[in-house]
Amino acid sequence: MTDLQFVVHGAAEVAAVSDADDAGPAAGLETIADGAVAVVDGEIAAVGETATVTRDYPPENAATAIDAAGKTVQPGFVDPHTHAVFAGDRSDEFEAKLRGKSYQEIMAEGGGILRTVRATREADTETLLANLLDHLDLMLAHGSTTVEVKSGYGLDTETELRMLEVIDRANERHPIDLVATYMGAHAVPEDRDTDEYVDEVVDEQLPAVADQGVAEFCDVFCEEDVFDVAQSRRILEAGRERGLSPKAHAEEFVHLGGTQLAADVGATSADHLLNATSDDVRALIDAGTVPVLLPGTAFGLRTEYADARGMLEAGAPVALATDFNPNCHSHSMGFATTLACVGMRMTPAEALIGATRNAAAAIDRPNGPGRLEVGGPADLCVLDAPSHVHVPYSFGVNRVETVVKDGEVVHG
Ligand code: NIG
Numbered sequence: 001m002t003d004l005q006f007v008v009h010g011a012a013e014v015a016a017v018s019d020a021d022d023a024g025p026a027a028g029l030e031t032i033a034d035g036a037v038a039v040v041d042g043e044i045a046a047v048g049e050t051a052t053v054t055r056d057y058p059p060e061n062a063a064t065a066i067d068a069a070g071k072t073v074q075p076g077f078v079d080p081h082t083h084a085v086f087a088g089d090r091s092d093e094f095e096a097k098l099r100g101k102s103y104q105e106i107m108a109e110g111g112g113i114l115r116t117v118r119a120t121r122e123a124d125t126e127t128l129l130a131n132l133l134d135h136l137d138l139m140l141a142h143g144s145t146t147v148e149v150k151s152g153y154g155l156d157t158e159t160e161l162r163m164l165e166v167i168d169r170a171n172e173r174h175p176i177d178l179v180a181t182y183m184g185a186h187a188v189p190e191d192r193d194t195d196e197y198v199d200e201v202v203d204e205q206l207p208a209v210a211d212q213g214v215a216e217f218c219d220v221f222c223e224e225d226v227f228d229v230a231q232s233r234r235i236l237e238a239g240r241e242r243g244l245s246p247k248a249h250a251e252e253f254v255h256l257g258g259t260q261l262a263a264d265v266g267a268t269s270a271d272h273l274l275n276a277t278s279d280d281v282r283a284l285i286d287a288g289t290v291p292v293l294l295p296g297t298a299f300g301l302r303t304e305y306a307d308a309r310g311m312l313e314a315g316a317p318v319a320l321a322t323d324f325n326p327n328c329h330s331h332s333m334g335f336a337t338t339l340a341c342v343g344m345r346m347t348p349a350e351a352l353i354g355a356t357r358n359a360a361a362a363i364d365r366p367n368g369p370g371r372l373e374v375g376g377p378a379d380l381c382v383l384d385a386p387s388h389v390h391v392p393y394s395f396g397v398n399r400v401e402t403v404v405k406d407g408e409v410v411h412g
């Protein structure tokens with residue numbers, strides 16, 4: 001006798017995301033009217049029309065049942081790029097940017113990342129943990145059930161390790177599954193020579209992070225006046241040798257070559273890509289590196305968006321993320337889908353795939369989260385809206401009503 005853990009039934013739409021059998025940017029999304037999902041032992045046991053699913057899995061036998069009349073059931077969002085561990089507040093920089101200051105000008109004056117580094121180094125570990133848990137609560141309320149979190153506001157071994165420890169502890173306590181990325185190469189610390197700092201990252205920080213086993217990925221900000229391609233390569237290759245899969249922030253402000261580098265080193269993802277060329281995109285596709293687009297960052301900085309349409313038409317599995325950080329203060333994958341549609345002309349179906357299945361690929365979770373299919377983990381959202389289109393369509397409000405993680409209601 002199996003335990004029927006959860007049934008949601010009578011939904012206006014079940015947005016079932018699975019692997020694509022055929023080509024096309026939104027392949028793998030099936031919308032089922034009057035749909036239902038049944039969960040047994042944390043795993044999805046059935047997805048289909050209510051009449052069929054409830055015949056085998058009667059809601060009255062389930063530990064929890066939800067009547068989803070007028071509502072939508074979709075996979076929990078996967079957010080594959082955040083910088084959610086930090087202390088301090090940079091809302092005044094938001095105002096400075098509105099008055100015309102650029103991100104780089106703020107950074108050159110010691111603001112931006114370096115300001116968050118100062119605040120984070122000064123904060124005790126419990127404060128960092130409490131801050132992260134608060135952000136995760138908001139992300140969960142907006143439907144994210146798996147989130148990648150980077151270090152990178154320590155820029156010294158002790159603080160980088162503390163940030164990664166905080167991610168690990170939050171992962172144990174919070175319903176969201178966390179994926180940790182070491183990003184000691186997020187900026188060059190004040191008054192340090194870049195090459196000398198790269199030596200520290202490679203010879204001291206990376207070995208310590210690898211020894212503790214607290215990170216799965218190694219990321220680098222490959223950008224003009226931050227880490228050049230050669231320095232970024234050194235760091236990503238050193239990380240890979242120590243078992244950390246590469247990721248790169250590439251082509252955000254200028255075209256430097258970080259995308260080709262990401263493809264070259266077999267990175268799991270290349271992120272931002274605002275200035276990536278079609279050759280860059282081809283290289284990513286050939287290497288199996290997932291392009292992660294962060295439309296919230298472009299929106300907040302009022303810059304051009306990445307060329308999502310060009311990438312999708314070339315056949316790239318475009319993923320979306322919030323890039324939640326003090327410079328891009330959005331916890332909402334739903335809002336990222338709005339920006340993806342309005343700013344980058346993605347369709348709502350492409351945006352949903354980008355925010356779930358492709359996002360899971362960007363953190364090397366090819367068979368688990370970001371799907372709604374039989375045998376997959378029961379990470380779901382119930383939306384107070386009649387279709388998945390209403391997520392990008394309803395901007396500025398949160399349509400997520402209930403969040404289910406491993407078959408348990410964890411929000412709503
Ligand atoms: O991905 N571009 C570099 N890193 C972050 C911003 C971090 C910050 O400004 O604190 C990003 O947007």
Ligand code: FE
Nearest residue numbers: 081083249323
């Ligand atoms: Fe980032």
